[in-house]
Amino acid sequence: MEILKVSSKSSPGSVAGAIAASVKEFGNVEIQSVGAGATNQAIKSVAVARGLLTPSGHDLVCIPSFANVVIDGNHRTAIRLIVELI
Amino acid sequence: MEILKVSSKSSPGSVAGAIAASVKEFGNVEIQSVGAGATNQAIKSVAVARGLLTPSGHDLVCIPSFANVVIDGNHRTAIRLIVELI
Numbered sequence A, B: 001m002e003i004l005k006v007s008s009k010s011s012p013g014s015v016a017g018a019i020a021a022s023v024k025e026f027g028n029v030e031i032q033s034v035g036a037g038a039t040n041q042a043i044k045s046v047a048v049a050r051g052l053l054t055p056s057g058h059d060l061v062c063i064p065s066f067a068n069v070v071i072d073g074n075h076r077t078a079i080r081l082i083v084e085l086i
Helices: A012-026 A036-056 B012-026 B036-056
Strands: A003-006 A028-033 A060-071 A074-085 B003-006 B028-033 B060-071 B074-085
Touching (some): A003 A012, A003 A036, A012 A028, A012 A036, A012 A074, A028 A036, A028 A060, A036 A074, A036 B060, A036 B074, A060 B036, B003 B012, B003 B036, B012 B028, B012 B036, B012 B074, B028 B060, B036 B060, B036 B074
Parallel strands (some): A003 A028, B003 B028
Antiparallel strands (some): A028 A074, A060 A074, A060 B060, B028 B074
């Protein structure tokens, strides 16, 4: 599954385009975010991506979980959203 | 559908308990959040609620969208998560 890493500075429109492209090709995509700002951009991106897929009769659901990641040697808890085409 | 309003100060554990109770009774629940901190707590709550439902063989998906809300006379954009039992 492709992994999109989203930061607090990511544009929801751009991430939404990447989500739509990935789910059309693979049926699902994983989005990883660390911190409240990044997680907010991630969930907004999924909301925007739903709109991009509406014309083709598709919709998205997301399944959130926690993940441990290492960033610059520091252990952090990330939010992992599995996004699936329905 | 029941609506749970989540703030940046909400405890994910407590909200998760409310999510689990609502989906067991009604099959779904709506979570509303305004701002990055609140949306982060909302999505963490869904991740925790998934764990609460695992022993009963259930899981959750969430479907994000935008909503316009009025708070203290000010128009704000909220994130609405429809959480469904699967």
